Amino acid sequence: MNTIAVITKEELLKYWLGHRNLTKRVIEKFPEDKLFTFSLANMRTFGEMANELIAIAVPGLTGIVNQTVEAYGEKNSYNTKVEILAIWDQHTEELKQLWAQLQEEDFHKTFNLFGQYEFPIIDNILYFIDNEIHHRGQGYVYLRALGIEPPFFWER
Amino acid sequence: MNTIAVITKEELLKYWLGHRNLTKRVIEKFPEDKLFTFSLANMRTFGEMANELIAIAVPGLTGIVNQTVEAYGEKNSYNTKVEILAIWDQHTEELKQLWAQLQEEDFHKTFNLFGQYEFPIIDNILYFIDNEIHHRGQGYVYLRALGIEPPFFWER
Numbered sequence: 001m002n003t004i005a006v007i008t009k010e011e012l013l014k015y016w017l018g019h020r021n022l023t024k025r026v027i028e029k030f031p032e033d034k035l036f037t038f039s040l041a042n043m044r045t046f047g048e049m050a051n052e053l054i055a056i057a058v059p060g061l062t063g064i065v066n067q068t069v070e071a072y073g074e075k076n077s078y079n080t081k082v083e084i085l086a087i088w089d090q091h092t093e094e095l096k097q098l099w100a101q102l103q104e105e106d107f108h109k110t111f112n113l114f115g116q117y118e119f120p121i122i123d124n125i126l127y128f129i130d131n132e133i134h135h136r137g138q139g140y141v142y143l144r145a146l147g148i149e150p151p152f153f154w155e156r
Numbered sequence: 157m158n159t160i161a162v163i164t165k166e167e168l169l170k171y172w173l174g175h176r177n178l179t180k181r182v183i184e185k186f187p188e189d190k191l192f193t194f195s196l197a198n199m200r201t202f203g204e205m206a207n208e209l210i211a212i213a214v215p216g217l218t219g220i221v222n223q224t225v226e227a228y229g230e231k232n233s234y235n236t237k238v239e240i241l242a243i244w245d246q247h248t249e250e251l252k253q254l255w256a257q258l259q260e261e262d263f264h265k266t267f268n269l270f271g272q273y274e275f276p277i278i279d280n281i282l283y284f285i286d287n288e289i290h291h292r293g294q295g296y297v298y299l300r301a302l303g304i305e306p307p308f309f310w311e312r
Contacts, residue, residue, distance in 0.1 A: 003165075005161055005162070006161070006163065008159065011278070041297055041300035104159055127310070130289050134290075135293065136293070137291065137294045138297050140290070153290060154283070
């Protein structure tokens, strides 16, 4: 699959980091209490969704890079906004280091993510990103319902 | 930028088409009237969001492929579910034909999308996709609020 890249490995990282930056700003917009208490339509709070995103991205990428299959689990649940933001930043740094250990040729190898999702690594990574965008879009509705203006979607 | 692809042009198309298929199923889940009347938090209806997505993807890609700069506009507003679903399918076919006219080396050329967004074509295309995921996530909240089970997010 030697070809002219439609997107390079470094560009895909930049794209993901741009989304992580936007998601961080969405978390920041929530008042502390509302992050863990407010929801619509009997859905999870945005704090719970953030815990899911935290449990997927870096744990998933760690498994991919180290070739270690571990079950999905929200082992550490973060219950304050300050903790969530701290782990978010820490994971962003870890993500960059993990990314540097991936080679272009790895992206088409399959990996049994969380012992459940046996797909090419590129598919797993795109899922990490689109699942984040999906839930963050829901966070936008929560913010609007709270009368809070969300960040501009196109600012990464 | 000759390298081993982290994602090929054909895989990126498949990824986009998977998202379009899911969005179509979300539109289908809305009762006809609710598609154009229901919203939360004073946001747009999902019908209005779908019109935005329709006005971006294929018109944007047409400009990119033909190198014609046209202003963004929701020239044709579709006001029934049946019209939206028909244009969605039609645009999916057009999208595949437009995609076939793009070469790998085009993705890093810049294009002044809608005469406003002068970015590499790959950035514009990723924006088309993530904007769709973002609004569809909001549609999920609407469906839940209407007591309707949305499609599984991971089924493309």
